[in-house]
Amino acid sequence: MELKDIQNLIKFVAKSGASEVKLEMEDIKITIKTGEEKGETTYIQQMPSMPQQAAPAAAAPAAAPPAESVNEDSKYITVKSPIIGTFYRKPSPDKPMFVEVGSTVGQGDVLCVIEAMKLFNEIESEVSGKIVKILVDDASPVEFDQPLFLVDPS
The missing domain is CATH 2.40.50.100 (RNA polymerase II/Efflux pump adaptor protein, barrel-sandwich hybrid domain)
Known part of the structure; x- marks a missing residue:
């Protein structure tokens, strides 16, 4: 996952109104928490290197306009x-x-x-x-x- 993808995910979660989204793939864990008082908080943890395989898709829970x-x-x-x-x-x-x-x-x-x-x-x-x-x-x-x-x- 590239930095641009992570930034887009953060923007999408902020617009969706979700308070927390967790994304876990084989090589990376991302937790995005939003709150009115705290603003956006993003935690990114790099996992130990493993053989590359297709990562599962994740989705935010709320819809945004098309x-x-x-x-x-x-x-x-x-x-x-x-x-x-x-x-x-x-x-x-x-x-x-x-x-x-x-x-x-x-x-x-x-x-x-x-x-x-x-x-x-x-x-x-x-x-x-x-x-x-x-x-x-x-x-x-x-x-x-x-x-x-x-x-x-x-």
Whole structure:
């Protein structure tokens, strides 16, 4: 994990409202505590060197607004995942999908849910438009800032 990743994690936890997040991987332990009186406190402990293997993903417990950016190669807006977790296109297995390709969405409409640490976080659209493409399969793991949808704002 690079310093930039740790700084982004600290910022994300501060915005999420969580009071404490612990991240433990094979080679590093991070505990981030936030509090109104104390400010941010970060503890980082380097673990003894071990053979490199894929580290498990961790997620903060609260949702942040979805990050969106305009792709320079197209006129579409990319809706990105604000958290690490599991992407679901419907609120429960017996309910219909939130959106399909061709669906018209308004600002504040729920596009999907992302489950992180047993909490289901609704991801709302920040723009009005039409869903052009769904970039992630239902029940798939997603990373922070991973593109989820393409929206045509026109």
